Amino acid sequence: MVSKSMYALGAQPSGIRELFEFGRQRAKEVGAENVFDFSLGNPSIPAPGMVAEAISKTLTEVSPVAVHGYTSAAGSDACRDAIAENLNSRYSTGYTRNNVFITCGAAPALVATFRALADDDGGSEFIVIAPFFPEYRVFIGNAGGKPVIVPPDTDRFQIDFNALETAINERTAAVLINSPNNPSGVVYTEGTIKMLAKLLEEKSREFGHPIFLVSDEPYRELVYGDVQVPFVPNYYDNTIVCYSFSKSLSLPGERIGYVLVPDSVEDARTVFLAVAGSARSMGHVCAPSLMQHVITACINLVPDVAVYQRNANLLYDALTSYGYNCAKPDGAFYLFFEAPCGISAPEFSDFAKERYNVLVVPGDSFGCPNWLRLSYCVETERIKNALPRLKQIIDHLKEK
């Protein structure tokens, strides 16, 4: 009398978690300084000082009943206004609080969105473009939908439009994108977004219903140099944005993010209410209330990505010079590289782990076999110390 599917999900931790646990264990044996754990995407930049200030100020100025009390399910008016105004000032949009549903992070935002867009009778398809965050499969499954995977474009990590066009059919509810991308670290160009919008407009017409574009954007602000992240709703009307403050404000454990349903979305109010209903069905009551105060105060902070950029450059230059084939990182905090010398990504990961205590995640679960993800949201010193090992690994493999 226990759900087999839920047991399977709970008993089978992700490969990423398993690597992380291996690293913790190995650190006890050989010392933490000798283990190079690049498995997890846990921000290493501390939350800006203003976060602690906002917390203190809120606790001083607002009554505890108001600070810690329920807000509306969609969030407090103040926080929803702040989010809408922040987007309006940056992207020349005209959002109001009525477009914003605040959630306990991007993960439940995605689940609520998929469930809202899935037909009650099942059979809705959600197209996922590889490489992708592995939990998408779980979230789409929870909504009774079917994930349809578009293979990766490993030359540029943009979109293989021929494969995407083939994947779209009358059952397609939405296409899911994630840019800056986990795991590739690549940002979709404006050209890519324009082509995507054009294709989805054509296909929506062809099948007589909107094909929604769900844009999962937790890394939106984590980009380097002059890289621009196109704001997707400005290119395609039927875009729904799922966002998290986990990375931009380094608050991953606090669980706060949102779903944005612009008025340009067909039947926008219906979609918004379906998102609200879906959240309700999962026991969402409101996002953490103190954090809603924090976001209201800190929404305009810009993350200092200097350390991530330094790490990215260091790694990319070094690994490329050693002979690794790397995707050039535009943002997020991931370097994606190909398993060298004809071995598979899991073989590479095992070899690096066992022989060199270097932990990197095989791309198989991201829908991109033969590639590996290195999370560089760590201190630069760790990267520097790991570089000789990454060189030894490829040299060793070349000799084989």
Next chain:
Amino acid sequence: MVSKSMYALGAQPSGIRELFEFGRQRAKEVGAENVFDFSLGNPSIPAPGMVAEAISKTLTEVSPVAVHGYTSAAGSDACRDAIAENLNSRYSTGYTRNNVFITCGAAPALVATFRALADDDGGSEFIVIAPFFPEYRVFIGNAGGKPVIVPPDTDRFQIDFNALETAINERTAAVLINSPNNPSGVVYTEGTIKMLAKLLEEKSREFGHPIFLVSDEPYRELVYGDVQVPFVPNYYDNTIVCYSFSKSLSLPGERIGYVLVPDSVEDARTVFLAVAGSARSMGHVCAPSLMQHVITACINLVPDVAVYQRNANLLYDALTSYGYNCAKPDGAFYLFFEAPCGISAPEFSDFAKERYNVLVVPGDSFGCPNWLRLSYCVETERIKNALPRLKQIIDHLKEK
């Protein structure tokens, strides 16, 4: 291409919310002092001062990366240990962190539990004893289960065991109880819990599988005088507890609670992992991390229920003297009373609302028609000012 069922859930706010919104609107017209809103169960006792102290101390002593970082999905070791030790010291149990899965409040704890206990093929039945929190229907539905309602025992608001026995069959996955009860304010006696345990043991044997008892206990600590709340897992092995710190620490907006799966539960580890898997499928990553620090520090605080008790006594004595038939409140912060003079509960609610600006919730959605819920988690002054109106209402109805 939008889910009809999710839209329906989002578009149809609960009757409680509608009353609350009516009250806000009416307050603008006639002044807040002239509207007596007893609709919502939003604690009016502020969080204890120690909560703000624990927040400050955490922000001072722990690095921001650790304070706001991800914890394990089940929660930090420290917080799970604190919860287990608190229960052990109060109830002579032997729990460890491995029995505790921390959630974003009781609502997602219940949803995760129902989904974990529901057969993947559908058809699992969950027995709900009236009167009950209306969202149970939504949560059970989300798990693909079927709610089976046992009618209320309106004499004592304990359990109608004949009706319960009839309701149990081979498809019964679990029985759900909520004591201290929302909306009746009544606590199940030790005698009730013992009879329930005996019946479920017999029925588990009869049907050859455990019938779980899900005990929803957000009001566990909110009881008056010498009322004792039996700790249910000590009476029935296959008990799973869903708890929230919303009421006991007045932190409803912060979304923190837990699922407790004792080792006495059959296949306890399997059930625990199914709860974890269910949470994962809904995008649970961890409970808010700063609040986990707060709970760790504040777990042993005892709520000061004096104001609730004063309100309860005041209301019960006055309403009874006016001629209302009231359930004697043992705890929580609800007074449940019968619609007087032969009118229906919705008629009473409308009449009280329209003519006297007194907002009380009809019991229909709680599975208890003809009764009404009055939430007295408000300032005592509000109660005092409302009493003459409550007298006028019943006098007016008697004259009709």
